[in-house]
Amino acid sequence: MTHPGEQFYPEGVHWDDTIARGTxxxxxxxxxRDFGARPAIEFxxxxxxxxxxxxxxxxxxxxxxxxxxxxxxxxxxxxxxxxxxxxxxxxxxxxxxxxxxxxxxxxxxxxxxxxxxxxxxxxxxxxxxxxxxxxxxxxxxxxxxxxxxxxxxxxxxxxxxxxxxxxxxxxxxxxxxxxxxxxxxxxxxxAADDVALLQYTGGTTGLPKGAMLTHGNLTAAVSIYDVWSKPTRQKREGVPERVICVLPLFHIFALTVVMLSAIRRGTLISLHQRFDVEAVMRDIEVKRATAFPGVPTMWIAIAALPDLDRRDFSSLATFGSGGAPLPEEVAKIFERKVGKKLKSGWGMTETCSPGTGHSEQGPEKPGSIGLMLPGIELDVVALDDPTRVLPVGEVGEIRIKGPNVTRGYWNKPKETAESFVGDRFLTGDIGYMDTDGYFFLVDRKKDMIISGGFNVYPQMIEQAIYTHPSVHEVIVIGIPDEYRGEAAKAFIKLRDGAAPFSLDELRAFLTGKLGKHELPAALEFVAELPRTPVGKLSRHELRKQQTMPLQQPKLATGTSS
CATH class of the missing domain: 3.40.50.980 (Rossmann fold)
Structure with missing residues (x-):
């Protein structure tokens, strides 16, 4: 049986190719055993x-x-x-x-x-x-x-x-x-079914949840990427592979896409402690790195190089963006000045990263997150009934099934049960599939903010802000940010008689309580905050009330293999 979009897969790749599980x-x-004295890491x-x-x-x-x-x-x-x-x-x-x-x-x-x-x-x-x-x-x-x-x-x-x-x-x-x-x-x-990793993620309905990722989940994720990229690797047989790892290894993107996949293939991991644009460029131009997965903020910094069109990217066979939406303008700059198509894909902590991807054989689909990868099933269900599958083109919640999908959340049986319909995981992402099998995201059910590729949880920020003696009520929402994709904005109702404070003063107060990436980028004082009919503070209603000062950037499509 042909799966939607399979006709656009890389040559020789099929949806039902064997996805290996192990430990x-x-x-x-x-x-x-396979690679012995070959360098695994350079640090x-x-x-x-x-x-x-x-x-x-x-x-x-x-x-x-x-x-x-x-x-x-x-x-x-x-x-x-x-x-x-x-x-x-x-x-x-x-x-x-x-x-x-x-x-x-x-x-x-x-x-x-x-x-x-x-x-x-x-x-x-x-x-x-x-x-x-x-x-x-x-x-x-x-x-x-x-x-x-x-x-x-x-x-x-x-x-x-x-x-x-x-x-x-x-x-x-x-x-x-x-x-x-x-x-x-x-x-x-x-055993493959043993839990290998508790990778914490979450939303705004509570504290971060530990996604239980088994040995089988993680090795299947590596196998999915292996199957997808096999034609590219075959064309480059004999070429020493070197992947730049600037992404943090504690993040699922770097763990699976870089470290585990590199070890599976015998690739050298060029490990960097932090992102420095010139250090990355030395790796590409001098050491001839062949792969560089990054998050949008890294690609924005590279795109801003004044001599970008004179830099040598010829060694890169695999490069792409993930972790957050990639501004389409950045992709256009790369194609215009470097002659390479910079693309991005979609995945989740709960899927060990794999979800969708783009093939060079496929059509251009502006705004698309791509095709379901081998071994992965995606469908779209009604927002009011997650058991009812919607037809092509209709918007609903995206579900996913695959050997890479988490078994649930650690110590959270209720949240686990609510996240699955049978063996299909509810992603919390709202979107649709077109007639070619390409998926598109239109919104997120979760209120999570993705800032510079990192998950930021409004309730965590709200909890910290509530420790300020002048704060009566607060709601935090995401706002568009041209550099990070999204950033947090705090709407605060002060206690009676309390004096307002500046954004810098708030950030100084929160430093240490929150991570740097969680600190609000904007602040607004309000007389009242919107509520639901039962009196709860309503983040949804506040978001509806706001007219964003920045235009939402268009998103680039695809993922380079």
Whole structure:
């Protein structure tokens, strides 16, 4: 049976191609067998081979088992982009534990919730001054029992600001943690259906929820991308592949699209701790990187280079944008000045990233999110009846089914039940499918704001603003932002007699309580906030009342394979 849009798939790719499921430790072990001495990661000019990476992960796994962090336990990673992430990610998984990703961009409210909800009692972080003080607060609050601290200089000294470790019985360096750990006689048995990762996401109806992503979900996601890109790889057989990883590894986009997919294919990961436009361009022009997935803010910065049309992008075979809508104007600049089509696709945390994609063989579809990828089923259902499938062209909620889709939310049976209709996951995105099988988004049911590729949750911001002594009521909504796609705006009703304050004063008050990406970009004081008929504050009604000062940017289509 031909699925909608399959006629536009890359040559030789079929919707029903085999999507392999397995476990993540096996993914790394197979890569070590297949690619051995080939560099897996390059960080601060130091290469780490596939054999070395597997060896480091096995030592870490032995240490986790010795410390009691094996099956049915959660290990929290509070790390930036450094080899410490894959070493501990694969190490804890090989020990049988679950990973909990904590974003260094988050504020204490969200991080504390994720730690408490996940049940993680051990936290792995770095001695970087930007991370360690926050991690120590979790220890002081009793949220964790042990803090394992990786030493940033172990990967080469570049003068990063660091913090000395306190003399505390529950704080240990990673070097001490793994010291003398012996390989077990037998590794724990791990199945594809075991939960590998609690990846937190959410909306505005509550605190972030931990999407339970199994080993099978994540390896299936890698396989889906593998099947989709096979024709491109075959054309380039023998060419050394090098992918630039600036995206944060704690984000599902970088984890699946970059790290796991690269390991599956034997690609070298050029790992960057942060985005620097000239560092990325050196990777492309001098080191001849072949792939660069980024978020719109990165592509906007590159598009702004005054000599863009004289820069050499010829080595890039795969590049695209994700995480947030890509302004169409940026795509036009690249096509005009560089001669390459920069495109974007759609996916979710709950799908381990894969959802839709565009093929070079397909027609141009301005505003489309693309075709359903192999092994994935998408349909559109009525907003008032998620069991009723709508015909082509009618707008409703998009549902998804596939081997990459989460089994539900950790400790949230009610939210899990509400998110599924049978075996199909309700995405919360409103859209339609055209006659060619291309999907289009028209709105989001969720009130989540996507700012610079990161999920920002209005209720988290509202909770923090409510701690201000002058605030009586507040509603936060997303507003268009030419650089980040969306940004948060706070509408505040003051307490009687309270004096108004500036946006800068509000942001200063919220710093530390929220992540930098969560801080409001705009502020407005109002006499009254809209309410529902039962008296609840109504974000929906407020959004309807607002006339946005900025025009919503048009979105680019597709994803480059």
């Amino acid at each position: 993540l430790p096996d993914l790394l072990s197979q890569a070590a 601060r000019e130091r290469p780490i081979s596939y054999t070395e990476l597997e060896g480091l992960a096995e030592v870490a796994a032995s240490a986790y088992l010795r410390a009691g962090y094996g099956k049915d336990t959660s290990v929290a990673l509070f790390l930036g982009n450094t080899p410490d992430h894959p070493v501990n990610f694969f190490g804890a998984l090989k020990a049988g534990a679950r990973i909990v990703h904590l974003s260094p961009l988050d504020g204490e409210i969200a991080l504390s919730h994720k730690l408490a909800d996940s049940g993680a009692r051990v936290l792995v972080t770095s001695n970087l001054a930007a991370l360690l003080p926050t991690a120590l607060k979790f220890l002081d609050k009793g949220l964790i029992d042990r803090l394992v601290v990786c030493e940033d200089d172990s990967w080469g000294r570049i003068g990063t600001p660091q913090m000395a470790l306190p003399d505390h019985p529950s704080v240990i360096t990673h070097r001490q943690f793994i010291g003398g750990a012996a390989r077990p006689a037998q590794w724990p048995s791990i």
